[in-house]
Amino acid sequence: MRPMRRQDRAVTDPEKIQAVIDGCEICRLGFCDQGKPYVVPVNFGHAVENGQHVFYFHGAAEGRKVDLIRQTGRACIEMEEGYQLKPAEQACRYTAAFRSVIAEGPAVILETAEEKRRGLAAILRQSTGKADWEFPDAAVDTVCVCKLTAEALSCKEHL
Numbered sequence: 224m225r226p227m228r229r230q231d232r233a234v235t236d237p238e239k240i241q242a243v244i245d246g247c248e249i250c251r252l253g254f255c256d257q258g259k260p261y262v263v264p265v266n267f268g269h270a271v272e273n274g275q276h277v278f279y280f281h282g283a284a285e286g287r288k289v290d291l292i293r294q295t296g297r298a299c300i301e302m303e304e305g306y307q308l309k310p311a312e313q314a315c316r317y318t319a320a321f322r323s324v325i326a327e328g329p330a331v332i333l334e335t336a337e338e339k340r341r342g343l344a345a346i347l348r349q350s351t352g353k354a355d356w357e358f359p360d361a362a363v364d365t366v367c368v369c370k371l372t373a374e375a376l377s378c379k380e381h382l
Contacts, residue, residue, distance in 0.1 A: 233377065251263070268343075
């Protein structure tokens, strides 16, 4: 990942990064589709597994998102929280307060019911704060759950 230009806004404390991720409700999943950008907003789940940030998302078992994961095996995500426009007297002095996370890495479609359940639980934990869900076999069999393992992750804060 290219280094952040404004290093004075970089967040490196793992607890603070986790707090930013916890405060986000959706993320934008990005791909390169035959040289053209494709971005889609998705619900997501997050976990730290073996010291790496992983992000889960789900959807139909067919479509552009799944096709691109199969074709490229890579994706990126972006999420932000706390956005607030900060007005000024001059147009070019406007700014915004925010916290954001960008990550990139390999994306895979999960195959086993156990992996899918772990991903779905992470997604629901992110959305609801509740962790103890049961997933019927029929639902698990039909849903497509994907996982992005962050090879690179940056967090930025401008308050």
